[in-house]
Amino acid sequence: MCECLNEGRRSTLNFSKEVLFNMPEVTSHAPGNFCWVDLSTTDAGASKSFYSRLLGWTAIDNPVGNGMVYSMMQKDGKNICGLYEMGPGMEGVYPHWSSYISVVDVDAQVRKATDAGGSLIMGPDDVFEAGRMAFVADPTGAAFGMWQPREHIGAQLIYAPGALGWNELYTNDTETAAGFYASVFGWSRAITHPDPQGGQYHEFKNGDSPVGGMMQIKAEWGEVPPNWSVYFCVDDCAASLQEAKSLGAEEVLPLTEVDNIRFAFLKDPQGVYFGIAQVVG
Structure with missing residues (x-):
């Protein structure tokens, strides 16, 4: 993923509060999640x-x-x-x-x-x-x-500080992508936030459970290939952002808040992009 991620392109990010920090310890994952x-x-x-x-x-x-x-x-x-x-x-x-x-x-x-x-x-x-x-x-x-x-279910802790909180798809064709995931996994898709800059934020659900988000890649982002990105939950996003920077990470998206979710996007010292998120309020 290219570094050309900025606050404008993230203005519509929407983590679902009914997911984040709601069911941390798991013993199985539903098919399609x-x-x-x-x-x-x-x-x-x-x-x-x-x-x-x-x-x-x-x-x-x-x-x-x-x-x-x-x-x-x-x-x-x-x-x-x-x-x-x-x-x-x-x-x-x-x-x-x-x-x-x-x-x-x-x-x-x-x-x-x-x-x-x-x-x-x-x-x-x-x-x-x-x-x-x-x-x-x-x-x-x-x-x-x-x-x-079989013996390994996947993550045993999710939606808790230090664990996976959200997966997000960046694509050049949201309609084709939505149709594919609907056909393969039965996901539904809702547009949760129209973007005044010309884009939209899409949320996927597997049955009643939110499973991820989707955004159209914009030309101003630069050369961003289609990809699934990850966000990890933290207790204090501002403090974690400063800690990450002190450890050598690069701030790609500064601290941002949308619908009581505070988040930031980073590039780790090896050049890998990831996000951190916190429920507030």
Whole structure:
């Protein structure tokens, strides 16, 4: 994602208060809900240090073969997300956060995705006894993972300080994207905030549960590829923003408040974009 993110392009961001900080500890994820995120980074040690100090995570390192280590990042003993250092074969790939959607049958869901115009990037493959996964790009080019849980359900703590709070899609074609996610996961879509600058904020729901947001990429943002971005919950967004900057992060979007949600967007020291958010009032 390009740095050309600014306050104007975020003026319509809307985290759902009925989601954020409402049901932190989970033992399963409904099919069609986001269940996991992981970080592909150029420096696993530096990334673990940065996010642990910012969000209170502890790293549990798991060797997975060929010299690769996949770290489970935990808070209070609960799995929050994953983290690994990019290795051979990932040259030219920008470091990034990936978002995963829980599914019952990943093979069947991949077929639905490709039938709906998506492109298979990787898999489906078994991940030891943890589960089965695949990566797909939607018809607009935004990549995401599908996760069929076995021993690993995904995140055990969500919508709580230090945990995942929101997933947001940036795309060049909101109508095509909305139709794709409706066909593949049954998501509905509502336009929650018209943007006086000419855009709109879209909120996806899986049944009655808000699952993410969507915005049209604007020309003034620069070269922003379609992507799913992530936000983590914090107790005090202003303090966390200052802490992140003191740890070497770059402020991309300054502290902003919309509908009792205070948030900011950052680039971590390894160049990965992410957001932080806090419910206020």
